[in-house]
Structures are given as structure tokens and as C-alpha cells.
Amino acid sequence: MMVDLSSLNENQLNAVQWQEGPLLVLAGPGSGKTRVLTYRISRMIEESPDKHFRILGLTFTNKAAAEMRERIDALVPNAGERTLLTTFHSFCADLLRQHGHHQGLRPDFSILSQQADRQALLDEAIFKAGEKNNEVFYTGERLIPVITRLLDYSISIDKAETFLQSQNIREAPIISSFYSLYRQLMIEKNSLDFGGLISEALFLLEQKPSIKKQVHRIYPYICVDEFQDTNLSQYKILTHLVSPVTKNLFVVADDDQIIYQWNGANPERLKELQKDFEMKVLQLPENYRCPPEVIDIANKLISHNLNRSADKELLQANKSISKESPIHVHFFDEWEEEASWVAKDILKRHEKSLNKCVVLARTRRLLESIISVFEKNGVPSYLAMRKDEFVGAPMFWLHGVLRLANSRQDREQLRRICKSFYTLEGINLDVNDIMSQAATEDGDYLRAWQRAALQRSEISSETRLFLEQSIPKISDRLDFWKFLEDAFQWIDNLPESHPQNEEFFSEYKEEKETWDQLIMEIVAQYGRDQITLHLLLQELDLRSKAPKPPKHAVPCFTIHASKGMEFDHVYLVGLVEDQLPSWAAIKKGDDSHEMQEERRNCFVAITRTQESLSISYSSRVFGYTKEPSRFLKEMGLV
Numbered sequence: 075m076m077v078d079l080s081s082l083n084e085n086q087l088n089a090v091q092w093q094e095g096p097l098l099v100l101a102g103p104g105s106g107k108t109r110v111l112t113y114r115i116s117r118m119i120e121e122s123p124d125k126h127f128r129i130l131g132l133t134f135t136n137k138a139a140a141e142m143r144e145r146i147d148a149l150v151p152n153a154g155e156r157t158l159l160t161t162f163h164s165f166c167a168d169l170l171r172q173h174g175h176h177q178g179l180r181p182d183f184s185i186l187s188q189q190a191d192r193q194a195l196l197d198e199a200i201f202k203a204g205e206k207n208n209e210v211f212y213t214g215e216r217l218i219p220v221i222t223r224l225l226d227y228s229i230s231i232d233k234a235e236t237f238l239q240s241q242n243i244r245e246a247p248i249i250s251s252f253y254s255l256y257r258q259l260m261i262e263k264n265s266l267d268f269g270g271l272i273s274e275a276l277f278l279l280e281q282k283p284s285i286k287k288q289v290h291r292i293y294p295y296i297c298v299d300e301f302q303d304t305n306l307s308q309y310k311i312l313t314h315l316v317s318p319v320t321k322n323l324f325v326v327a328d329d330d331q332i333i334y335q336w337n338g339a340n341p342e343r344l345k346e347l348q349k350d351f352e353m354k355v356l357q358l359p360e361n362y363r364c365p366p367e368v369i370d371i372a373n374k375l376i377s378h379n380l381n382r383s384a385d386k387e388l389l390q391a392n393k394s395i396s397k398e399s400p401i402h403v404h405f406f407d408e409w410e411e412e413a414s415w416v417a418k419d420i421l422k423r424h425e426k427s428l429n430k431c432v433v434l435a436r437t438r439r440l441l442e443s444i445i446s447v448f449e450k451n452g453v454p455s456y457l458a459m460r461k462d463e464f465v466g467a468p469m470f471w472l473h474g475v476l477r478l479a480n481s482r483q484d485r486e487q488l489r490r491i492c493k494s495f496y497t498l499e500g501i502n503l504d505v506n507d508i509m510s511q512a513a514t515e516d517g518d519y520l521r522a523w524q525r526a527a528l529q530r531s532e533i534s535s536e537t538r539l540f541l542e543q544s545i546p547k548i549s550d551r552l553d554f555w556k557f558l559e560d561a562f563q564w565i566d567n568l569p570e571s572h573p574q575n576e577e578f579f580s581e582y583k584e585e586k587e588t589w590d591q592l593i594m595e596i597v598a599q600y601g602r603d604q605i606t607l608h609l610l611l612q613e614l615d616l617r618s619k620a621p622k623p624p625k626h627a628v629p630c631f632t633i634h635a636s637k638g639m640e641f642d643h644v645y646l647v648g649l650v651e652d653q654l655p656s657w658a659a660i661k662k663g664d665d666s667h668e669m670q671e672e673r674r675n676c677f678v679a680i681t682r683t684q685e686s687l688s689i690s691y692s693s694r695v696f697g698y699t700k701e702p703s704r705f706l707k708e709m710g711l712v
């Protein structure tokens with residue numbers, strides 16, 4: 075089957091048929107950027123059946139990578155062999171598994187995906203620096219944002235002090251010493267946080283030209299989706315991945331959708347990219363998603379941002395004008411009235427298709443409040459957010475065992491499996507006892523935990539059998555797939571033998587479903603035979619454990635989380651000063667970068683609309699008097 079390009083418009087077709095060299099596809103929301111990217115990759119695979127080169131497609135979230143994979147799989151067979159469609163973080167993890175030994179990393183490094191673990195590591199660095207006794211009290215919790223910033227800007231250890239000084243940070247010398255120790259500890263402990271993954275991969279590419287050349291050979295074509303979100307470290311990685319000879323970099327981006335400035339994204343980066351790669355620029359002004367009336371207010375709003383790409387074309391609506399206006403604006407005295415109006419309106423107009431609606435707000439607080447109002451009004455809804463860890467006892471235990479098998483002296487994992495085993499089996503095992511036992515034998519906490527559990531006479535015969543037979547499989551690294559099979563069988567039989575634990579299993583079904591889904595994605599990316607225990611754990615740590623959304627419920631998203639998505643009916647709530655735009659942006663002033671970013675937030679929110687857009691605001695929110703958002707005026711709505 076040939077990839078059918080007949081549905082593409084002329085500009086899209088030009089982008090899809092782009093052959094060699096650097097190209098920037100600069101286009102607004104709903105203009106088919108992702109479509110163009112996936113069609114181009116598919117076309118290239120189809121046109122080169124005898125070739126072996128692979129195409130690297132980079133995105134920022136696993137969800138976006140999975141979507142890219144799905145779309146390409148639907149267009150061409152065997153796409154998996156010819157592509158690597160992944161996130162920046164996952165690509166860097168892969169690079170470090172293969173070559174991280176140059177920096178003292180072992181391939182089974184773990185990933186610090188939780189803020190608490192990063193803070194603990196920074197506390198250790200601070201302690202090591204001997205600053206605890208100083209007059210100023212430093213804590214990991216307070217300083218972790220500064221360390222994150224240094225990593226996002228890929229600041230090398232020797233430049234950290236100057237960088238911090240340039241940012242007017244008074245404690246620059248001492249914080250840069252913490253930064254140095256923090257990075258050192260990550261290597262020593264064979265654990266990297268997200269920023270560390272990128273920084274260490276970057277260091278590797280900078281230091282080892284042969285690795286860079288190998289990447290150029292394997293991936294002569296590189297594509298990036300949503301480029302506008304790249305922070306400086308990621309951008310630097312990209313500059314190394316692209317061969318300087320062929321410069322085959324294909325990037326899709328929208329400078330009007332940069333909403334991750336706080337995470338290191340920057341409008342200047344798009345300009346830098348065009349200059350660094352001498353890029354040709356192709357625009358896709360036609361919008362296929364929104365009603366023309368929404369396009370009109372979106373164009374009005376974004377024209378107030380002065381820092382946009384020069385010559386950016388206006389969005390043009392492809393849909394036709396409908397009889398009934400798709401935009402509704404509602405004003406209330408109190409936020410509570412606003413929230414209950416949204417609930418009632420959704421029930422009245424869209425009761426049969428709740429999941430086709432979305433409620434968007436600038437902050438989580440507004441969404442949490444609206445969800446409680448929805449509950450009172452009998453509207454099923456859910457808050458869409460990332461979930462870093464499994465939390466129910468069965469999956470918490472299982473994940474802990476796998477991690478402990480991978481990292482044999484991880485006290486935190488031992489603590490977790492002791493805690494969850496108590497919930498599962500009612501047997502309390504002491505972390506310190508197990509650690510001392512392990513110290514007198516082989517130092518292996520997992521084996522010591524197993525011995526301690528088996529010594530207990532209260533243990534059920536089923537559990538005894540499972541621990542005797544299956545823990546060796548994982549602790550001797552024989553077959554973790556078989557271990558997982560046995561473990562799930564054991565867990566499935568637990569509720570019957572321990573009915574008192576029923577409540578702890580309420581989340582199990584949902585978390586097991588998420589687990590199965592994640593395993594399926596990881597297997598699709600790497601192939602089952604290629605997956606080692608450490609690769610599995612690393613990929614799990616990079617992915618959200620959020621459950622599949624319920625079918626008959628209204629999704630409630632922060633604007634940030636709604637990026638790249640589209641919905642029939644959008645309810646944008648809380649459009650008041652101090653919310654959208656935020657208080658912090660107002661403080662910085664009308665021309666500030668922060669205010670421009672807030673305007674882009676509003677732009678992203680309204681351009682998720684496929685059919686109708688309801689905007690609401692109130693004069694009092696959480697007890698405070700609020701003015702209508704300036705963006706209402708800029709859109710010509712008040």
C-alpha cells in the first residue's frame with residue numbers, strides 16, 4: 075500500500091515531500107504538524123525498502139511518542155525496524171546504557187523520578203559539603219529548583235558559579251559546590267534524575283566524537299515534534315545528534331505555543347535553531363481544528379505578543395462558519411456559581427458525550443474545586459495528571475522487589491517492600507534487622523528479606539511457596555518475566571486467603587491495567603527479547619502510572635497538560651486577572667516574557683476547540699475580588 079498523500083494540502087505536501095537538509099515547519103495549532111511529521115517519516119520508509127538507515131523521531135512525552143508510533147504503524151508496515159520514535163529522556167537513557175561506562179555509570183543505573191528522592195540526594199550533597207553547621211540552613215527542598223535549573227541549562231560544573239552570579243543568586247559559590255557534589259553523587263550511586271540523564275548524555279557526546287559519529291551513521295534523519303518545548307540541554311543534545319555534513323533535521327514547531335518557559339523553553343531558541351542550521355522555513359497557516367470564530371479571537375489575542383517569529387502568517391480557518399455562534403462567554407458573581415453553571419451546562423448539552431468535553435484552567439486549584447462541584451451535581455469527571463509511582467500495596471511491593479533486585483543495597487526499596495508486605499500478608503519485618511543480617515552475609519537486601527520472611531511461622535503456605543520458588547528467579551537474575559508471571563498469580567490469589575485486605579486491592583485492578591499497558595508500550599519500542607530488568611525499570615520510571623481515563627467522565631486538564639490535544643467542547647474557566655494571567659506575570663508587567671507566556675497559555679487553551687468554546691469568569695474567586703482577565707478584551711469578547 076502506498077502512503078496516501080491525497081488528503082494533504084499543498085503546504086503540507088511540500089513538507090511531507092521534503093528530501094534532504096534542514097527544514098523548520100512553523101505552524102499554528104491544528105494545522106497538521108504532527109500529521110506532516112508522521113507522513114514524512116512513513117513516506118521515507120516506503121520509498122527506501124532496500125535501505126537500512128533508521129529515522130529518529132524525538133518528542134517530549136511518552137504519550138506523544140506512542141501517538142507518533144501508532145500513526146506511522148497505521149501508514150507503513152515494519153516501521154519499528156526503520157524508526158526509533160522516542161522521547162529525549164528515553165533516547166539519552168539508551169545512550170547512557172551503552173556508553174555511560176566512560177563516565178563511571180553502570181547500565182543498570184536507576185532513575186530518580188520522585189522529587190523526594192532528588193531532595194534526599196541533594197540533602198546528602200549538602201551534608202557532604204559540611205554546610206549543616208553553618209549559620210545559613212540549606213535544605214534539599216529549598217535548593218532543588220536551582221539545581222534543576224542548572225541541569226536544564228546544561229551548565230558544566232566549572233561554570234555553575236558564574237552562571238548563578240549572572241542570575242543574581244547571592245549564595246552562588248556554595249550552591250555551585252552543592253551542584254558539583256550532587257552530580258558526583260548521582261554517578262557514585264548509579265542514579266540519575268531527569269536533568270542528569272540529559273546532562274550526562276550531553277557530556278558523553280561532547281567528550282566522545284566516536285559515539286556522535288555512530289549516532290550519525292545509524293540515524294541520518296532526525297525529526298522533532300513540538301520543538302518549541304526544548305530546553306537548552308535538549309537543544310544542545312540535538313545539535314550533536316544531527317550530522318554536520320547532511321544536516322538532515324526536520325523540525326515542527328509553533329512559537330505561539332511555548333508554555334514551558336519555566337522549564338527552560340525559550341522563544342529565542344527557535345531563532346537560534348534557524349541560524350545554527352541555516353534552516354528553510356515552511357508555514358502551514360490552514361487550521362483544520364477550530365471554528366472560524368475561534369480562529370478569529372485566537373489571532374486577535376496572539377497579535378498582542380510582540381516577540382513572535384517575524385512573518386508568522388495568521389491562522390486561516392478551514393472549517394466553515396456555523397449557524398449558531400460556537401463561542402459563549404458567561405459572567406458570575408462567585409466562583410462557586412461559575413463552577414456549578416459549568417456542571418449544569420455540561421449535563422444539559424452533552425450528557426451523552428461527557429468525554430468529548432474538557433474543562434481547562436490555569437491552575438490545579440481551580441480544577442480540584444470544580445471537580446468537587448461536579449461531584450455534588452452528579453457529573454462524573456477526573457483530573458488528568460501525571461502519577462509517578464504505583465501506590466497500591468501489590469504493585470508497590472512488586473515494583474520495589476524489581477528495583478531491589480536491580481540495586482541490591484537500596485534501603486528505600488527495602489523499606490517499601492517491608493511496608494507493603496505488611497499490608498499484603500500482615501507480617502511486620504524490620505528494615506534495620508534485615509540490613510544487619512545482610513551485612514553478615516552477602517550484603518544482598520532482597521535475599522536477606524526473603525530469609526527473614528520465610529523464618530516467620532505466620533506466613534501462609536501459598537506465600538511461603540511463592541517466596542521460596544520465585545524470589546531466587548529474580549535475585550539470581552534468571553528470568554524476571556517468569557517471576558512477574560508467578561508474582562501476579564500469587565497476588566491474584568491473595569484476596570481469598572486474606573479477605574481483611576480487600577480494601578488494599580481496590581486500586582490493584584486499575585494499577586495492573588496500567589502496568590500491562592506500559593509493558594505493552596515498552597515491548598513495542600524495544601522487542602521483548604531485548605528488554606533487560608534495568609531497561610524495564612528505567613522505562614517504567616520515565617512513564618506516568620496514571621490510569622486509563624474513564625470513558626463516561628469529563629476530563630479536567632490544566633492548560634499545560636492539554637497541549638497537543640483537541641476536544642469537541644472546551645470550557646475555559648477562571649478567566650480573571652491573577653489566574654490567567656497569573657499574579658506573577660502581572661507583577662512582571664504587561665511587556666514581560668511572563669505575560670507573553672500567559673497569553674500563549676490562553677491561546678493554547680482556546681485552540682483545543684473543535685466545535686464550541688465556553689469561557690467563564692467571576693468577580694469573586696476563593697473569597698477574593700477579581701477583575702476580568704485582560705485577555706477577554708484582547709480577544710474582543712468584552
Ligand SMILES: Nc1ncnc2c1ncn2[C@@H]1O[C@H](COP(=O)(O)OP(=O)(O)OP(=O)(O)O)[C@@H](O)[C@H]1O
Nearest residue numbers: 081082083102103104105106107108109362363638
Ligand atoms: N489536510 C488535512 N485534512 C483534514 N484534516 C486535517 C488535515 N491536516 C490536519 N487535519 C486534522 O487537523 C487536526 C490537527 O492536526 P494535528 O494534530 O496534526 O495538528 P498540530 O498542528 O500538530 O496541532 P497542535 O499544534 O495543536 O498540536 C487533526 O484532527 C487532523 O486530523
